[in-house]
Amino acid sequence: MAGKRSLTNAHLKSLLDHQDLESLERQLTPKTSPPAKHYLPHSTVSQRRVQRFWKGMGKAPHPDLLDDWTSANAESFDGNIENCIGSVKIPLGVAGPLRVNGLYAQGDYPLPLATSEAALVASYHRGACMISAAGGCTAMLLYQAVNRSPAFAFDSIISAGRFVVWAMESFEQFQEVANGTTNHGKLVDVGTTVEGNHVYLNFEFTTGDASGQNMVTIATQAVCDFIESNCPVTIKQLYVEGNLSGDKKASAQAYTSVRGRKVSAEVLIPAHILKKYVHTTPKQMTDYWKMSAIGGVLSGTMGVHGHFANGLAALYLATGQDAACVAESAIGVTRFELTDDGDLYASVSLPSVMVGTVGGGTGLPSQKASLELMGLYGSGHSGALAEVCAGLLLGGELSIIAALATGDFTRAHRKLAR
Structure with a gap:
């Protein structure tokens, strides 16, 4: 990332007007003492757990974050958030x-x-x-279509090629495994990208009336487990998402095809x-x-x-x-x-x-x-x-x-x- 000289100098001047480089360096140095005290995590949401979390932070519940309605209906947020302390109101x-x-x-x-x-x-x-x-x-x-793109590393491009051949022959089995994880999603297609000794499989799913990100992740993990157990080629590394799907980022792939x-x-x-x-x-x-x-x-x-x-x-x-x-x-x-x-x-x-x-x-x-x-x-x-x-x-x-x-x-x- 580049910055222009005028902007860089203006920023440096604002930093150095009131302190020197040595004090800035000390400010940026990692500090391990005293150790940070982490909040105890909670995934279940209930009125009692919300109150306990505020107490664990050493603070009184803020009425604009934990109002009476939110407190009384805290259980309705269960399954959508962790470490719940209340709700934020946005004008509608x-x-x-x-x-x-x-x-x-x-x-x-x-x-x-x-x-x-x-x-x-x-x-x-x-x-x-x-x-x-x-x-x-x-x-x-x-x-x-919603996609998920697992990534696989091999010892050579030859092994990567042999894996692609096997994966294309096994697609119907992948469909059976993936479709067994959901009543709504269907694995409908797969694309392949070979980059040296790396392979990305771009699985495409229909997801019914759900947006479907979690659905396709769970289904893809099941296929990856099947691949790991049955692939005739030795896989050095396997990741359920290789960052080729375009999930939560603008991508040329989504722009020229479809995602969602x-x-x-x-x-x-x-x-x-x-x-x-x-x-x-x-x-x-x-x-x-x-x-x-x-x-x-x-x-x-x-x-x-x-x-x-x-x-x-x-x-x-x-x-x-x-x-x-x-x-x-x-x-x-x-x-x-x-x-x-x-x-x-x-x-x-x-x-x-x-x-x-x-x-x-x-x-x-x-x-x-x-x-x-x-x-x-x-x-x-x-x-x-x-x-x-x-x-x-x-x-x-x-x-x-x-x-x-x-x-x-x-x-x-x-x-x-x-």
Whole structure:
């Protein structure tokens, strides 16, 4: 990682204004005395254990972290957190409703968004209302797959090649072992990457209505155990994840294929609706989009879009998704076109939306309530949730690009932000 001379010097000056290098070195030296006293870990959550943990920290429970409701309902968090001491409250707003005409999502959906960023809900709200006024967006879930990539080390590339031959011949057995660990997931494919004497197997699963990271990890571990016991080639090292899956990070692999749910949405916005809702024209929108698209390319972003992470993070927090998966989910492409009739065509494509309507945090009380508000809690609704995500982000792109194209962006934040 590189730093410019001016920034480096400014930082050094701020450090050395009040202390010398020797004192800084002492500050950075490891200190083992007195030894740190670790908290005693707890995986089970109950009212009694929460109180005990506060006592173990030597602190009184803070009423803003351990309020009466959280204390009384502590058991509802069991299985979702360790060392529980309470809950954090994030403001929840609602945008929309958003009309979606999808393969799975049909109707008008309220959009619960948990955020502390002023202007975010307002922006997504006007985008959703504009889409709904145009008759709604068309959305299509295209693919679903969640992958896990175990890695194997051998003594030579020859052994690695022999392993790949055996692994391809054994895939049906891998499927049987993996599918025996879950009633919902299915091992459907495997890719191979050979790098010298290392091999990565990229297992792809369908995961039903769950987001599925834990599901595919458990299934892959079972396959790795089978491989370790039955492989005719000596394996020097084996890891259940070799960091090729793209889990919780933006990757070119996910961008060009799929991780989670691949979904696309489009809408045709007549010029008069743009004028009414965002005070702009289709030409202003497409002119700004063209310039911002090149800016994204020049900066090296994964895909071209305005702010996918904003809407996804807020919806993920509200509905109990794995918030860290925003890292891989918030990649994709926004595209605007001026039609022959002078209207605006807009679309978004997202290859890696990691969402579920069962499992994980979706069963937590507040998050379950948010999904129920949308009518999307439980089995049979994950495809609809993915399509709603695409519609939400489409609305967000329309709104932010309109704000930037007209100069309203700064004014909105000055008006709404603290």
